[in-house]
Amino acid sequence: MKKLLFQFDTDQHPAVFDTVVAYDGGADHVAGYGSVTPENVGGLVDGAIFTRAPKDKKNTAIFIGGSNALAGQALLWAVQKHFFMGFQVSVMLDCNGCNTTAAAGVAKLATSGVLAGKKAVVLGGTGPVGQRAAVMLALEGAEVTLTSRQLSSAQAACDAMQTRFGVSLKAQAAVDCDARGEAINQAQIVFATGAAGVELLKPEHWVNNTTIEMMADANATPPLGIGGADMMDKGTERHGKIVWGAIGFGTLKLALHRACIAKLFEDNKQVFDAEAIFALAKTMA
Numbered sequence: 001m002k003k004l005l006f007q008f009d010t011d012q013h014p015a016v017f018d019t020v021v022a023y024d025g026g027a028d029h030v031a032g033y034g035s036v037t038p039e040n041v042g043g044l045v046d047g048a049i050f051t052r053a054p055k056d057k058k059n060t061a062i063f064i065g066g067s068n069a070l071a072g073q074a075l076l077w078a079v080q081k082h083f084f085m086g087f088q089v090s091v092m093l094d095c096n097g098c099n100t101t102a103a104a105g106v107a108k109l110a111t112s113g114v115l116a117g118k119k120a121v122v123l124g125g126t127g128p129v130g131q132r133a134a135v136m137l138a139l140e141g142a143e144v145t146l147t148s149r150q151l152s153s154a155q156a157a158c159d160a161m162q163t164r165f166g167v168s169l170k171a172q173a174a175v176d177c178d179a180r181g182e183a184i185n186q187a188q189i190v191f192a193t194g195a196a197g198v199e200l201l202k203p204e205h206w207v208n209n210t211t212i213e214m215m216a217d218a219n220a221t222p223p224l225g226i227g228g229a230d231m232m233d234k235g236t237e238r239h240g241k242i243v244w245g246a247i248g249f250g251t252l253k254l255a256l257h258r259a260c261i262a263k264l265f266e267d268n269k270q271v272f273d274a275e276a277i278f279a280l281a282k283t284m285a
Contacts, residue, residue, distance in 0.1 A: 001059045002028040003265045006048055008036040010066030010075055010095070018065045018094070021254065025261025027061075037071075038078030045082040048089050061264035062091040069095040069128035070160060076273065090264040092272035097253065098128030099274050100260070103281035104253035105129075105191060105216045105244065106136040111285050112214050112235050112242040116141030119211075121172075121187040123147050123180055123201070123225065124194025126157045129218050133191050134158075136278050138167040147174040147183050165274070181205030184212065192217040192225030203228030207239045220246035256281050 005027040007014045014032030022030045033044060048060050062079060064072050072095035079091055094100050109115065115137060122134045125146035134157075138144045146169050148154035154171035161169055174180040180200055184190050188211055194200045196219055206212060207228060219225035224245070229238065233245035259280060260272045270276070 001052075001056055004028065004060050005030045005063055005261070005264070006044065006061070007032040007063045007065060008041060008044065008075060008079070009034050010036060010064075010068055010071040015065050015096075017097075018063060021257045022063060022261055025258035026265065027261060036075060038074055041075060041078050042082055045079050049083065049087040054086055057087075057089055057268035058265055060089045060268070061261075062089060063261070063264075064091065064093045064095070066095045067128070069098045069131055071095070072098075072128075073164065080271070089268050090266075090270035090272075092260055092264055094257065094260075094272075094277070096128040097257070098132045099272075099277040100253050100257045100281075101129045101218055102132035102136055102193075103274070103278040104249045104256055104285075105218060106133055106140065106278070107281040107285035108235070108244050108249040108252060109189060109191070109214050109216055110140065110282065112244070115189065118142050118188040118213070119186055120144045120189035120191065121147065121184045123174070123183070123190065123192045124198070126153045127193060127195070130191075130193035131157050131161055132274050133193055133218075134169050135161050135165045135167055135274060137189065137191070138169060139165070139278070142189060143170075145170040145172050145183065145187075147172045147180060149173065149175045177202050177205060184209065186211055188213045190215045190226070192219065194219060194225050196221035197223060198225065199223040199227050200225045201227055206241070210240075212241050214242045214244075216244040216249065218246050220250065252281065252285060256284060259284065
């Protein structure tokens with residue numbers, strides 16, 4: 001029986017990236033649907049859960065994507081509300097790689113040193129990856145500050161993550177490179193998660209910082225988020241800091257994404273959101 005993955009995207013067009021990785025992860029066929037909302041998802045879910053016998057439902061799964069992690073979370077909850085005893089399929093949430101990218105980056109940082117008890121700053125943290133990276137660092141025992149150009153945006157992201165995960169994050173406004181340099185003054189861990197092609201720190205903002213122990217940058221599009229780092233860095237020592245670049249931990253991100261897709265088809269009751277994906281990442285790092 002063929003393994004069918006239904007890709008529900010909150011954006012107009014389902015992400016090609018997610019479709020490719022789905023096939024590489026073992027799906028036999030991927031059907032993508034765009035502009036999916038909690039209001040219109042019901043019929044799609046019904047088609048997935050009613051069509052196969054109980055023993056065969058593990059061969060059907062749902063992937064939720066899109067550029068907005070909060071919209072994706074709402075869609076995940078809506079999908080699950082349509083499940084009932086004996087009628088459900090496994091589902092994964094990874095809007096813009098929010099869970100797999102964050103999990104891979106934080107898992108690699110954890111291989112470079114202790115996270116618990118450290119001060120961590122997530123730069124450009126209001127996007128999907130930044131929000132989940134902040135959560136995962138907090139779950140590992142770090143004291144996490146999330147920055148954005150606007151304090152209100154940072155606070156809204158912190159509030160949303162506290163509601164969903166029960167973690168306490170600090171919001172801080174950082175409007176430019178100098179302000180972000182100030183934000184990391186006392187940090188031991190820095191994770192840059194800004195938009196592609198946006199430099200968040202210049203070399204002079206971190207090279208001579210004596211408190212920083214570890215850094216990661218999720219941006220692979222020049223200019224990088226952390227000036228002076230390299231997208232290929234794999235736990236590379238630079239100026240006394242251990243640095244992970246987007247490609248450096250991206251190998252784990254892709255392997256993790258594929259592994260999650262494969263596991264969706266092991267049974268019909270799995271939910272791969274941040275917690276499960278991060279747990280798997282730590283075993284693979």
